[in-house]
Amino acid sequence: MKRFLCLFIVMVILLVGCTPSKTIQTKSSESSEPSESSVLYKTMLSPDNKLSIVRKPNEVDYSFIHPGKMTELPSYNPNSGQMWQVDLRSSDLTNLDLSEKLDDLLYADFDSKTKWPNKLPYGFEPQMIMELGKNPGLGLRGLHKKGITGKGIGLAIIDQGLLVDHVEYKEQLKMYEEIHCSDENASMHGPAVASIAVGKTVGVAPEADLYYIAETHGVFNEKGQFDWDLSWLxxxxxxxxxxNKTLPEDKKIRVISISLGIVRNTNGYEKALESIKKAEQEGIYTVDxxxxxxxxxxxxPLKNADDITSFTKGExxxxxxxxxxxxxxxxxxxxTASPTGVNDYVFYRNGGISWAVPYVAGLYALTxxxxPDITPDVFWEEAFNTSDTISVDSSTKETFGKIINPVRLIEKIEKIK
Incomplete structure (x- = not known):
């Protein structure tokens, strides 16, 4: 299949880092803000080929983002392009009057541990926004009610450290292993992509079986710079x-989700492509x-994700x-699921392309x-054929699309012989 190089290579490795641990040890490290040029990487596989949860990374504490009670709300600059401008995760805003701050708050990232003041703008209800954000949208929950949930389909994710006991995916998680992983704690990235793919309330395929490998895509050199190496991937x-070869025929892994750009001229690029090809020969589709x-x-964030007119260009x-x-x-x-606790959630205003990858993987699991005879080529052909286009401006007749239509796609795939 022809690969389409995206402009956005690793969208959300920049979001928040991790640190590794292992039995097989190599030197160097992966962390979003490394303080040393060398960190331990761990490889831990299931013993005796009996699939298992090999380790439970720790919860993380984001109170360091804004220590103590905040005295001022960060402002949002629409022309900046910078992420995390209004990062309120695990922050205490109880001393603030935010009644006139709607424009900034509509671009806020926050979580279950964010403490809100009494004075908030009219219409800004954090819990409501979180509930709206849990909905995968575009009619998917209606499909779930009909039993189209990914049940019996294996979905694998290669990403950063996972909070393995989170309620969103604990029951779906069949394996957690680590290969060249620097993450001692759960990352923000792993729980997010896992819950978007298979989360009970957040996910596209809430009953798919999840097989997860935490891996670091290279090492930090002695100068603290990250050297990419896709051979670990x-x-x-x-x-x-x-x-997958050990699984019964009715429980096979059909798709791998990798929220990373596999880019030409990167160390290990050819090895990664060769491995993707091997997976394809085994009936496993890789989405990156x-x-x-x-x-x-x-x-x-105030609009309904089931209404196609709620959608715009991504941030x-x-x-x-x-x-x-x-x-x-x-x-x-x-x-999505938050790394701060097994019952915690976090709202990400700007997801980055990393959040779209597990959505596609989950949708493929549903098809x-x-x-069961679906192929990636047919999936994409019909995804485009069944997509929607919406009007942006009636006066200019400007349109916007092709927007995925999960309901129509599933209906079409079901009819293919």
Whole structure:
């Protein structure tokens, strides 16, 4: 399958880092803000090929973002392009009067541990925004009610450290292993992508079986700079293929989600492509940032994700022209599992393309449930054929699309012989 290189290589490795641990040890490190040039990497696989949860990374504490009680709300600059401008995760805002701060708060990131003041803008209700953000949208919950949930389909994720006991996916998680992983604690990234793919309330395929490998895509050198090496990713894909061979025919892994751009001229690039090809030969489709022509959608956090007119260009590319050869996937204003606690959630105003990848993987799992003979090529062909276009401005007749239509896609896939 032709690979489409995206402009946004690793969208959310920049979000928050992790640190590794292992039995097989190599030197160097992966952390968003490394303080040393060398950190331990760990590889821990299930013993005796009996799939298991090999380790439970620790919860994280984000109170360091704004220590103590906040004295001022950060402002949002629409022209900045910088992420995390209004980062309120695990912060105490109880001393603030925010009644006139709606424009800034509509771009806030916050979580279950954020403490809100009594004075909030009219219409800004954090709990309501989180509930709206949990909905994968575009009719998916209606499909779930009909039993189209990914049940019996294996979905693998290669990402950062996972809070393995989170209520969103604990029951779905069949394996957690680590390969060259620097994360001692759970990352913000891992719980997010896992819950978007298979979360009970957040996910696209809430009853798919989850196989998870935490892996670090390279090492930090002695100067503290990150050296990419996709050979570890290749090993992780190979491991998933190996695991898949041990599974019964009615429980096979059908898709791998990798929220990373696999970019030419990166160390290990050819190895990664070779491993993806091996997985494909075993009936496993790999979704990554540049694997197919898709891009992420934005959404006002106060609007309903089931209403297609709620969607806009994603924050990531809102000032760029839309190329109508790209399929548009929900991305921004998502509420996901949080690494701060097994019952905690976090609202991400700007998801980045990393949030679109597990959405696609989850949707592919649903199509595998209704039609076990589906292939990636047919999936994408019908995803485009069944997509929607909406009017942006009636006066100019400007349109916006192709927007994924999960309901129509599933209906079409079910009918294919």
């Amino acid at each position: 290749a090993k992780s894909i190979d491991r998933i293929v190996e695991v 940032v540049g694997s197919n022509p898709y891009m992420g959608l934005g959404r006002n 990531l590319w809102k000032n760029q022209e839309y190329n109508n050869y790209q399929l548009l996937i929900p991305m921004d204003s998502r509420c 595998c449930q209704v039609n």
